[in-house]
Amino acid sequence: MKALVVNENETLEYKEVDRPVIGKKDVLIKVLGCGICGTDMHVYKGMENNWPLPGIRGHEFAGIIEECGDEVSRFTIGDHVVVQPMLYCGHCEDCRSGKTNLCKNTKLVGGELNGGFSEYAKMPEHYVFHVPSNLDTAYYSLVEPVATSIHGLKGRxxxxxxxxxxxxxxxxxxxxxxxxxxxxxxxxxxxxxxxxxxxxxxxxxxxxxxxxxxxxxxxxxxxxxxxxxxxxxxxxxxxxxxxxxxxxxxxxxxxxxxxxxxxxxxxxxxxxxxxxxxxxxxTQCYTDEDIQKAIEFISTGVIDAEKIITKVPLADGSNAFEQLATNLEYGIKVVLVP
Ligand SMILES: [Zn+2]
Ligand SMILES: [Zn+2]
Missing domain, CATH: 3.40.50.720 (NAD(P)-binding Rossmann-like Domain)
Structure with missing residues (x-):
């Protein structure tokens, strides 16, 4: 498959890599759109991080289920989905009290783990959500930032x-x-x-x-x-x-x-x-509940994703990063489309 890979020397390269191999509880998602986040830009510009090199970034993605592991129960091939990329541990004190956004054992898909700037990405089933098919599925790549805003305002x-x-x-x-x-x-x-x-x-x-x-x-x-x-x-x-x-x-x-x-x-x-x-x-990230709310808000038009998103082919990803770093007029939320 093709992916936008961050090389050892931190340069971005669109190239052929192996398709992820899924485990029993994973799904393989054919990515239809993956947004470039502010965090991706901070890291691109040199913000300290412990993300592995080489690696595939991109945590704001939506797509179609391409393959399911043997123990996957909630999805079948062809389902349209979006991901919650901040994998929490589920057993620490914060997770047990419902504050999964504050889990200290998180792993970010598109950070510590390979993400969605690629044709296919694997995800544990637990962190995958169905999306309605009323809209272009790529618009649901906006779910993660919408969930961040929902969490930020909620109860405050x-x-x-x-x-x-x-x-x-x-x-x-x-x-x-x-x-x-x-x-x-x-x-x-x-x-x-x-x-x-x-x-x-x-x-x-x-x-x-x-x-x-x-x-x-x-x-x-x-x-x-x-x-x-x-x-x-x-x-x-x-x-x-x-x-x-x-x-x-x-x-x-x-x-x-x-x-x-x-x-x-x-x-x-x-x-x-x-x-x-x-x-x-x-305010830090979001919980699963915020992700669900974000899906609802996008599907019902409370959030008009079309006004915010600019689609760019994944093959031009390297240029998109360079433009975003230097040209404030380039695009507000660039979504890379494989
Ligand atoms: Zn993000
Ligand atoms: Zn936890």
Missing amino acids: IPTYTKSMVIFGAGAQGLILVQLAKHLGVQTIIAVDVVNSRLEKAKECGATYTVNGMEANAMDQVREFLDGDLAECVVDAAGISITRQQALEVLKQNGVAIFLALGAKETSIDFMSLVTKEFKLYG
Whole structure:
């Protein structure tokens, strides 16, 4: 089969490799689309990791069941599926209490294990989910980032939140805009530095947009909210300035959610944090329940995957990575299609 392989010297090469051999509890998936994630880009740009070389990355993939191991019971050949790529152990304290997203023994398919930037990928049955066939199956490659956003907001934003500012209008930001709209947030403000992304944010339901390079975010938020500040802010950019601005535009008793990786350290204004009683949340990945919800939201159009995804042939994968690293206008969520 063909795959996009990261070589020993960290270069990407589209080449012929052996097809994965499945175990009794595994399925072999014919990949129909695999998204390039922010994490893939961080690693591509040199973020420290312990992923093996050579290796096949790609953890956001959907496809069709091609083969089933002897003990597989929930799938048959031809089923359309998506994967939950963060394999948790199932027996640690966090897993047993349902917080599988916090398992310390995780292995990422497309990280520690070979992933979906290839024609075929193997997965343990337990981490595979059926998807409806009403949409192009490749759109369900967006399930993982949608689940991340669902998990980020779940139980953290108050009901009847009237105003939300979202920093970063990449794939995660655009998903958040659509989720906020679904949750009935009245005023959704998207902040980014790329105008084409801000236009997309408008298409996805943002009430207002701010180009952080051209205007002061706090002034703009005050103007849009009639002098008020935001009840909720979400950082989907992960750079220090957006984290700091997120707290600047937050009103007293407001909720700030940080879901982007990125800068390891950021200094923040603790005086405001204390005196304004901000509630700050970090959020990590998703649970199986979030994955199920993400499938539902994509299939019912709550999340319009078509607005976010750009398909690129897997054979051009190396170029896609290079473009994403250097050209902010290239594509918001590039999905590699074998
Ligand atoms: Zn991802
Ligand atoms: Zn565990």
